[in-house]
């Protein structure tokens with residue numbers, strides 16, 4: 001936590017670049033979007049400033065409160081933003097921080113060594129996008145206050161009271177401008193997940209989240225002395241760890257502060273997440289390639305020396321070693337350079353060398369000291385190597401088929417239109433529902449693939465078994481894209497992949513199994529928005545020869561209130577797709593003009609949570625599965641009604 005700071009830092013180090021109007025004109029440029037996500041970013045930007053103060057070694061507690069009316073208060077016990085006049089601007093430094101775009105020690109090369117923040121423009125952007133914002137600072141035994149509206153100063157910084165000299169800190173309260181954001185309601189769980197992650201990444205820091213919008217306030221506190229070591233334990237909570245320790249490496253090389261924590265579990269997935277200055281890097285970058293290089297080299301060296309790997313064996317690949325690995329790679333760096341289309345990939349070359357050398361050295365030492373753990377990992381990797389070899393052969397079989405032509409799965413009732421943009425495929429639970437769907441469908445553009453019963457749980461099987469599974473093979477060949485490294489979105493045969501299952505617990509489970517498969521093997525299908533859930537109705541109401549369908553209990557109630565609750569009502573509760581005849585299935589669930597489709601989405605920033613969601617849903621432990629409904633609500637968004 002203790003990063004070096006420049007002691008002379010004060011009111012004059014804040015630099016001034018340009019005005020705030022630009023932010024209100026093009027908010028998306030500064031916070032990504034004005035959606036719910038952008039709304040939440042406002043909180044992260046303010047919290048990030050407090051976290052920087054913690055990284056500098058001066059702040060131990062951060063409190064975030066969601067107030068009634070959805071204003072937000074963030075408080076820290078740092079030094080308090082300097083209140084003295086900034087000589088270049090002629091106004092207090094704190095006013096510069098909130099009213100001038102790009103103000104900050106980070107641009108002047110002063111105060112902070114490392115800095116988080118999405119675009120490094122933090123506080124002033126939040127101020128510009130807030131209907132009002134108030135800042136209160138405790139410093140030198142005094143309490144100062146200032147208020148802004150839509151980024152404009154309402155009154156000069158004033159002294160409003162006194163406090164004990166040792167009491168210092170910053171408090172910011174803001175109300176997002178509802179003329180800018182699409183929604184103004186904060187989601188407690190979204191903030192909770194992100195703040196927990198921030199606490200994991202900043203060991204020792206306590207972050208408390210309080211929601212006071214309901215009569216009974218909800219409060220949660222995150223404080224991890226073990227930092228990312230505890231993060232790994234948390235991520236592994238849905239799985240069985242293969243050994244007790246979380247392996248931890250830490251150090252600074254070439255001005256790059258590196259922290260890595262890792263532990264293997266009994267799954268077959270790589271659940272590694274990387275961060276730069278506490279910001280997740282979904283596309284990795286130099287720090288991740290340094291990490292991968294280090295573990296591949298180190299485990300191969302160890303396995304050879306310990307004679308676990310014979311000279312005649314193939315070397316272990318990175319994939320072999322990363323099977324069942326949960327890892328956090330976190331670097332703090334003064335001037336991060338982000339690359340790639342979405343600017344999420346770290347480009348600084350010094351980070352590669354720093355992570356590589358720290359992990360290689362400390363991991364080698366750890367393995368020498370803990371031969372039992374080393375053996376478990378090497379043997380797991382060897383098994384993975386053999387399974388991968390078998391999988392490659394099985395995969396070649398599934399891959400050849402579509403090339404030979406006319407070898408689509410026998411159960412697939414394909415559509416006649418060959419333009420993927422017009423085409424959709426329904427993956428249907430059960431042969432009987434599949435039969436109704438085939439009768440009901442619009443033959444030109446709708447294909448039907450019935451699957452028998454529950455599909456294989458890919459969280460619990462190695463690759464070779466997965467490729468041997470008939471239901472999974474059928475999906476892979478029908479979609480046409482191939483999987484994992486062979487995946488090619490341009491070969492996708494349908495632009496809507498619609499999962500259609502019963503509207504009950506079993507149906508939800510089957511849908512989750514399918515989503516798990518897609519998420520693990522063809523994540524791009526979900527990321528690019530090609531995957532949907534069909535929504536069959538729960539009830540049919542008949543009255544005086546008129547028919548209504550209800551998709552929820554609330555809707556049924558609404559309809560009943562409308563038409564009157566009397567003895568002429570005939571209500572049928574659908575237990576499964578099979579209870580509907582073809583015509584009903586078409587009208588309620590398949591007809592593009594009348595159906596409800598839900599698009600499945602992945603929020604990249606919450607990737608670590610989604611990963612755990614799938615492992616806990618599909619893993620051995622029963623209790624976490626109860627969270628299913630909640631998780632479901634999170635990754636599914638209503639598309640059209």
Ligand code: 2B7
Nearest residue numbers: 049050053074075076079080081104105170172
């Ligand atoms: C780059 C800017 C934003 N800043 C300081 C000092 C302390 C400090 C801050 C902060 C959010 C809500 C409660 C430095 C840095 C401005 O310069 S910002 N604490 N907390 C914060 O924003 N919390 C600072 C050197 C000496 N004394 C104070």
